[in-house]
Amino acid sequence: MTKSENKITIISPLETVDNNTNKYMIGNRPKPRRLSSLKDFKDPFMNPDKYYGPKTNPEDDDLELHSDDELARQSTIKSKKYTKLDHIDDIKKSLKNKKTRTRTMSAIGGISFYKKNEEFNQHPIRRRGSEDDVLLSGKGNRRFFIEDVNSTLKELLLTEDTDSNYQITIEDKGPKVLRIGTANSDGYKYINVRGTYMLSNLLQELTIAKSFGRHQIFLDEARINENPVSRLTRLISTQFWDSLTRKVDLNNIATLAKDTKIDAPGAKNPRIYVPYNCPEQFEFYVQASQMNPSWKLEVEYLPKDITPEYVQSINGTPGLLALAMEEHIDPSTGEKALIGIPYAVPGGRFNELYGWDSYMMTLGLLESGKVDVAKGMVEHFIFEIEHYGKILNANRSYYLCRSQPPFLTDMALVVFNKIGGDQNPDAIDFLRRAMKAAIKEYKTVWMAEPRLDPETGLSCYHPDGKGIPPETESEHFDTILAPYAMKYKVSIEELKTLYNEEKVNEPALDDFFLHDRAVRESGHDTTYRFEGVCAYLATADLNSLLYKYENDIADFISTYCDDKFYDDRDDTITDSKHWRNLAELRKSRITKYMWDEEKGFFFDYNVKFKERTSYESATSFWTLWAGLATQEQAQILVKKALPKLEVLGGLVACSEESRGPISVNRPPRQWDYPFGWAPHQILAWKGLENYGFTCIANRLVYRWCYIMTKAFVDFNGIVVEKYDLTRATDPHKVDAEYGNQGADVKGVAREGFGWVNASYILGLKYMNNHARRALGSCIPPIPFLNSLRTEEKSLYGL
Ligand SMILES: OC[C@H]1O[C@H](O[C@H]2O[C@H](CO)[C@@H](O)[C@H](O)[C@H]2O)[C@H](O)[C@@H](O)[C@@H]1O
Numbered sequence: 106m107t108k109s110e111n112k113i114t115i116i117s118p119l120e121t122v123d124n125n126t127n128k129y130m131i132g133n134r135p136k137p138r139r140l141s142s143l144k145d146f147k148d149p150f151m152n153p154d155k156y157y158g159p160k161t162n163p164e165d166d167d168l169e170l171h172s173d174d175e176l177a178r179q180s181t182i183k184s185k186k187y188t189k190l191d192h193i194d195d196i197k198k199s200l201k202n203k204k205t206r207t208r209t210m211s212a213i214g215g216i217s218f219y220k221k222n223e224e225f226n227q228h229p230i231r232r233r234g235s236e237d238d239v240l241l242s243g244k245g246n247r248r249f250f251i252e253d254v255n256s257t258l259k260e261l262l263l264t265e266d267t268d269s270n271y272q273i274t275i276e277d278k279g280p281k282v283l284r285i286g287t288a289n290s291d292g293y294k295y296i297n298v299r300g301t302y303m304l305s306n307l308l309q310e311l312t313i314a315k316s317f318g319r320h321q322i323f324l325d326e327a328r329i330n331e332n333p334v335s336r337l338t339r340l341i342s343t344q345f346w347d348s349l350t351r352k353v354d355l356n357n358i359a360t361l362a363k364d365t366k367i368d369a370p371g372a373k374n375p376r377i378y379v380p381y382n383c384p385e386q387f388e389f390y391v392q393a394s395q396m397n398p399s400w401k402l403e404v405e406y407l408p409k410d411i412t413p414e415y416v417q418s419i420n421g422t423p424g425l426l427a428l429a430m431e432e433h434i435d436p437s438t439g440e441k442a443l444i445g446i447p448y449a450v451p452g453g454r455f456n457e458l459y460g461w462d463s464y465m466m467t468l469g470l471l472e473s474g475k476v477d478v479a480k481g482m483v484e485h486f487i488f489e490i491e492h493y494g495k496i497l498n499a500n501r502s503y504y505l506c507r508s509q510p511p512f513l514t515d516m517a518l519v520v521f522n523k524i525g526g527d528q529n530p531d532a533i534d535f536l537r538r539a540m541k542a543a544i545k546e547y548k549t550v551w552m553a554e555p556r557l558d559p560e561t562g563l564s565c566y567h568p569d570g571k572g573i574p575p576e577t578e579s580e581h582f583d584t585i586l587a588p589y590a591m592k593y594k595v596s597i598e599e600l601k602t603l604y605n606e607e608k609v610n611e612p613a614l615d616d617f618f619l620h621d622r623a624v625r626e627s628g629h630d631t632t633y634r635f636e637g638v639c640a641y642l643a644t645a646d647l648n649s650l651l652y653k654y655e656n657d658i659a660d661f662i663s664t665y666c667d668d669k670f671y672d673d674r675d676d677t678i679t680d681s682k683h684w685r686n687l688a689e690l691r692k693s694r695i696t697k698y699m700w701d702e703e704k705g706f707f708f709d710y711n712v713k714f715k716e717r718t719s720y721e722s723a724t725s726f727w728t729l730w731a732g733l734a735t736q737e738q739a740q741i742l743v744k745k746a747l748p749k750l751e752v753l754g755g756l757v758a759c760s761e762e763s764r765g766p767i768s769v770n771r772p773p774r775q776w777d778y779p780f781g782w783a784p785h786q787i788l789a790w791k792g793l794e795n796y797g798f799t800c801i802a803n804r805l806v807y808r809w810c811y812i813m814t815k816a817f818v819d820f821n822g823i824v825v826e827k828y829d830l831t832r833a834t835d836p837h838k839v840d841a842e843y844g845n846q847g848a849d850v851k852g853v854a855r856e857g858f859g860w861v862n863a864s865y866i867l868g869l870k871y872m873n874n875h876a877r878r879a880l881g882s883c884i885p886p887i888p889f890l891n892s893l894r895t896e897e898k899s900l901y902g903l
C-alpha cells in the first residue's frame with residue numbers, strides 16, 4: 106500500500122519516494138537509477154561491454170548516484186500517489202533525454218545498500234507473484250529483470266552448484282530450476298529458468314554482469330537459451346579471441362613477462378630479454394620499468410651467440426623474449442614510438458606466443474575477421490627467425506633452443522590471401538618477407554644438423570639444449586629421476602641440481618632429456634610414440650610440413666620472383682624447379698622409408714637404428730594435408746588407418762593398440778589414445794578434402810564438434826585443450842600429465858582454448874543445416890548417422 110506522510114511516499118517497508126526531491130529512496134539513501142528501458146531492446150546477443158554497459162568500479166556508483174540526484178531534480182512528477190513502477194518509468198524517460206549518458210541494455214546502480222542493510226538481509230525481497238506466461242507480450246523475446254545480481258548469483262550457486270565448483274553442470278544435484286522475475290512485470294512475476302544449460306548460462310551471464318560492476322540487469326531469455334552452436338560460435342568469434350589476444354605496451358609488459366610456470370627465486374621478478382641488436386626495444390622496456398618501479402621489471406640483453414650453455418645458464422632467471430614491434434611517428438611531436446603487435450596465446454594461462462598453436466589459431470582468427478592478430482603472429486615469426494634463429498616453441502628464455510612443427514609458409518599464404526593478395530602491394534611485401542624468413546628457417550633449422558639426417562635426407566625433431574626442462578610441472582620427471590636420487594643418496598631436488606650443474610655424469614639421463622626436448626619440439630609432449638626415441642625419428646608429420654614448405658616456396662618464387670630467388674644470406678640463387686625437385690625427393694624418401702602399404706600408415710623412421718617404426722598415429726593424415734600422398738595411398742589410408750583411429754568424438758591421437766596397456770607404472774600420455782586434439786582434426790579434415798574425401802571429413806567433423814558441444818552444454822560452457830574422445834558423458838575429463846587443461850573455470854569460461862576454438866569455427870564450415878541442427882540438439886554421432894536417409898548417408902562416407 107502506498108501512503109503519503111511527511112513528504113515521503115512509502116512504497117514498501119524499504120522503498121520510499123522523497124516528495125521534495127522526487128527521488129526514489131532506500132532507507133535514507135537515494136535508490137540508484139537504471140540506465141535502460143525495455144524500449145531500448147536491441148540485440149540480445151551483443152557483446153557484454155555493450156549489453157551490460159562499460160566496466161565500472163564500486164566508486165563509480167557514487168557518481169551514478171549524484172547523477173540521479175540531478176535527474177530526479179529535473180524530472181517532473183505530478184502525482185503524489187507515486188508508485189514504484191511510475192518512478193522507474195520516469196527515470197527511464199529522463200534517462201532517454203540525457204544524451205551524454207551511455208546507453209546500455211542493463212541497469213546500473215548500487216544496491217550495495219541492501220547488502221549492508223540488516224533489515225534487508227532478514228527480509229530478502231520475495232515479492233514475486235505468479236508465473237509470467239505472457240510469452241506473447243514479449244513477442245517471443247522475454248526478458249528478466251534481475252534486481253540484485255549478487256544475491257541472485259549467490260542463490261543460484263547455493264541451490265544449484267551442489268558440488269561447489271562455481272559451475273553448474275550435469276554433475277550438480279540441485280533442483281535445476283530457479284525463479285527469475287520478468288522485466289515486463291518489473292520483477293513482480295517470474296519465469297522458471299530450468300535445466301543445466303539455461304541455469305549455467307544464467308550463472309555465466311550473472312558472473313559477467315557482476316564483473317562489469319552491474320548490480321541490476323535486464324537479461325534476455327534468448328541470451329540464456331540460445332542454441333548452443335550459435336552461442337559457442339558467437340562466444341569464440343566475439344569474446345574468446347579477444348580474451349586470448351595480447352599486445353605489449355608500457356603498462357602491461359610486467360604482467361606478460363611474469364612467469365607462472367617457474368617457481369625459482371630468480372623468477373620472482375618479471376624479466377624481459379631483448380636481442381643484442383634491438384637497442385630501441387631495450388630502451389622501450391627500460392622506460393616501462395622506470396615508469397613503474399614497483400613492478401621490478403628486469404630488462405636484459407641477450408648475447409649475439411645464443412648457445413645451449415647460455416640458455417641453460419639462465420634457466421634460473423627466466424624471462425619473456427621480445428617480439429616484433431611497430432615504429433610509429435607521433436605527428437604532433439615528430440617523435441618515434443614503438444608499439445606492440447597483437448598475437449593470440451593458446452589459452453588463458455599463457456602470455457607467450459606459441460609456434461604451431463599460432464598457425465591453428467590463425468585459421469580460426471581469419472574466419473572470425475581478426476586479421477590483424479593473424480597477421481601480427483606472422484610478423485612475430487619473421488622477427489623470431491631473424492633474432493632467435495627459429496620459430497620458438499614459445500617466446501620464453503628456456504625455449505630458445507627449441508622450435509615446434511613448422512607452418513609458416515601456409516600461415517603467411519592464408520593471411521596474404523585475406524589481406525588482398527596480388528591486389529595489395531603491402532600484402533606482396535608481407536609475403537616476400539615471410540617467405541624469405543621461411544627459407545632461412547628451412548635451411549638453417551630443419552635442413553641443418555642436428556635435425557637433418559644426412560643419410561636419408563629427412564628431418565627429425567632434434568633441438569639443442571642442456572639439462573632438465575624447467576617449465577614442466579615440478580614432479581613431472583620424478584619417476585625417471587628417483588633411481589638416480591637413490592643411487593647418489595640425495596633427494597630428487599638435489600639430484601636435479603647435481604645433474605643440471607653437471608656434477609653427476611649419467612649418459613642415460615642425457616639421452617632421456619635429448620629425446621624429451623625433441624618430444625616438446627614436436628608439439629606432442631608427451632606420447633609413448635616418442636618416449637626415449639624422438640630425436641632419432643624422421644617423422645611423417647615433420648617431413649610432410651617440409652614438403653609443403655618446398656612446394657609453397659616454389660610457387661612463391663615462380664609467381665613473385667620471376668622464378669629467381671636471390672638469398673643474400675648465403676649468396677645463392679634458386680628457381681622453382683630447384684624447390685620442386687627438393688619436394689619430389691622428399692616425397693620419394695617418405696614413401697621409401699615410411700609408407701607401409703599393408704598397414705595403411707606412414708610410420709616414423711628411426712634414423713639411428715635404420716628401421717621403420719609401427720606406432721599408428723593420426724599424424725599419418727598430415728601427408729594428405731601437405732598433398733604428398735598419392736591418390737592410391739590416400740585411399741589405403743582411409744581404408745586401413747582411419748578405422749583404427751576413428752572413435753566416438755573424431756580422430757584419436759594414436760590407436761589403442763599402439764599405445765599399449767596403461768598401469769600405475771605406465772600412466773596415460775596426453776598425446777595418446779583415447780585423447781583427441783584439435784590440430785589433428787583440422788589437418789585431417791583438410792587433408793581428406795584435398796583428396797576428395799570430404800564426406801569422411803564431414804563425419805569426423807560432426808563427431809568432434811559434437812564432443813565440443815556436449816562439454817560446452819553440460820559443463821558450464823567450457824572449451825578445453827584436448828578431449829577424451831571415447832567418453833560420451835564428460836569428454837573434457839582428461840587425467841593425463843599437465844593438470845590444468847582449462848576445465849576449472851569459475852562461473853564463466855572467458856577464452857576457451859585457442860586451437861580448439863579454431864577447430865569449431867572451421868568444423869562448422871563443413872556442416873549443412875541439418876547437421877548443425879542436430880548438433881544444436883546434442884544428438885550423438887551414432888544416432889545422428891544412423892538416422893540419415895539413404896541419400897544423405899553418402900554425405901558422411903557411409
Ligand atoms: O609446460 C609443459 C609444456 O607445455 C607446452 O605443451 C603443450 O601446450 C602447448 C601450448 O598449447 C602446445 O603447443 C603443446 O603441443 C602442448 O603439448 C609446451 O609446448 C611444451 O614445450 C612444454 O614443455
Ligand SMILES: [Ca+2]
Binds near residue numbers: 265266267269272
Ligand atoms: Ca557445480
